[in-house]
Amino acid sequence: MNEWCELDKKHFIHPTSSIQQQQEKGPKVIMESGEGIYLKDIHGKTYMDAMSSLWNVHIGHGREELAIAAAEQMKTLAFSSAFSTFSHKPGIKLAEKIASLAPENLNAVFFTSGGSESNDTAIKLVHHYWRIQNRPNRRKIIALKRSYHGVAAASTSATGIPEFWDMAGTTIEGFSHAASTYRSNTESAISALREKIEAEGPETVGAFIAEPVQGAGGVLIPPEGYFKEIRNLCDEYGILFVADEVITGFGRTGRMFGIENWNTVPDMITFAKGVTSGYAPLGGVLVSDAIHEVFKLKSKGTLFHGFTYSGHPTAAAVALKNLDIIESEGLVDHSHRMGKKLLKGFKKLKDEINIVGDVRAVGLLGAVELVKNSETNEKFPQDLKVAPRVIEALHERGVICRAVTYEGIDIICFAPPLIINEGQIDELLTKLEESILEVKNDLVVR
Known part of the structure; x- marks a missing residue:
């Protein structure tokens, strides 16, 4: 273990991690294998992966x-460029498949390597869409506070979590953020967005981008009717609506795409993560037939945007097999049913433990909020680090999940693999209860 730790500290700069913590303590855990919803480290300790690693397995x-699908494709055609209209069967098949799963009238796909690239691409396509219609002034993008859209240049700027802006000291101009739906009703949330559009100037706004459920912001589920009103508002002002389905796509919320929970059809959908269950890097943007028609009629010459691995044939083959498993094993419906059980367990914890505040879930995407006073939602002092301490208690019990502590909140997020069964949910809930009670008792002692 010491050898691996030293090599890690010397050579591996970890994403979204504390470099100082890594240098002082080494890697938190070094994983070696995985099976089902579990991971095993190099010491043989088993962990329940209650976050699907990064919301994606x-x-x-x-x-x-999936290993067989990748190997078979590699033996035939491991890689071939999709530039200059070159193509290949796996890419064509996957584009057709995703279009068949998407909400109506979203039938054309631009492939990327992941979520950040997908959202950057969507933003560039928005700009291109308006420019070729002689309306280049419609460049502004409005997102929500506490949203997360990625870490590339434009997707970082769209992200509504200031910590991600601070890292490099700058963001791209032309991005603004309306109030989050957190503890808000539809009327006030829509009013806030309307005010933002009017303040920016409707004629300068190209698109509104939002996650159906804000993931990294704390699994924030919008109020009923919110996205129906978003669609109406965007139509009123002639603004494109981009649904960021990087986390919520492919069954995570109990529907194939998260936005379907609210019977709303956006103009674009960005995706990644669950399309391959993390077995290969792949993402993309679905565009509506109306947008595609504008591109076909007015986009002259070369579309100067693309990635070396756009439509990677091996990644596409992996995605096709992954989607086949999601469908053949009924995992979308399973996610819906297991999500109801998970939420029922969360509600039981809320009834029995007085530091458990709001609990929520849609499909297998859920959260438990910890508060000093559950009647008033009074927050714990930040220095107590309540959510991180519960995460550590869960880790000791062999459960991996995630804390969100932006703006002084204490939220525990959950996104287990869609294959989780009832017994495993009971196991997760038991360990969660034990962990919360351990931390609560420690707070009382203090």
């Missing part, structure tokens, strides 16, 4: 079917 770990 939908079909669970260790699925040999």
Whole structure:
């Protein structure tokens, strides 16, 4: 272990991690294998992966079917460029498949390597859409506070969590953020967005981008009717609506795409994560037939945007097998049913433990909020680090999940693989209860 730790500290700069913590303590854990909803480290300790690693291992770990699909594709055509209209069967098949799963009238796909690239691409496509219609002034993008859209230049600027702006000291101009839906009703949330559009100037706004459920912001589920009104508002002002489905796509919320929970059809959908269950890097942007028609009629010459791995044939083959498993094993419906059980367990914890505040879930995407006073939602002092301490208590019990502590809140997020069963949910809930009570008792002692 010491050898691996020293090599890690010397050579591996970790994403979204404390470099100082890594240098002082080494890697928190070094994983070696995975099977189903579990991971095993190099010491042989097993962990329940209650976050699907990064919200993305939908079909669970260790699925040999995907390894076989990748190997077979590599033997035939491991890689071939999609630039200059070159194409290949896996890319064509996958584009067709995703279009068949998407909400109506979203039938064309631009492929990327992941979520950040997908949202950057959507923003560039928005700009291109307006420019080729001689309306280049419509460049502004409005997002929500506490949203997360990625870490590339434009997607960082769209992200509504200031910590991500501070890292490099700057963001791109032309991005603004309306109030989040957190503890808000539809009327006030829509009013806030309307005010933002009017303040920016409707004729300068190209698109509004939002996650159906804000993931990294704390699993924030919008109030009923919110996205219906968003669609109406965007139509009123002639603004494109981009749904960021990087986390919520492919069954995570109990529907194939998260926005379907609110019977709303956006103009673009960005995706990644669950499309391959993390077995290969892949993402993309779905565009509406109306946008595609504008591109076909007015986008002259070369579309100067693309990535080396756009439509990577091996990644596409992996995605096709992954989507086949999601459909053949009924994992979208399973996510819906298991999500109801998970939420029922969360509500029981809220009834029994007085530091458990709001609890929520849609499909297998859920959160438990910890508060000093559950009747008033009074927050704990930040220096107590309540959510991180619960995360550590869960880790000791062999459960991996995630804390969100922006703006002094204490939220525990959950997104287990879609294959989780009832017994495993009971196991997760038991360990969560034990961990919360341990931290609560420690707070009382203090």
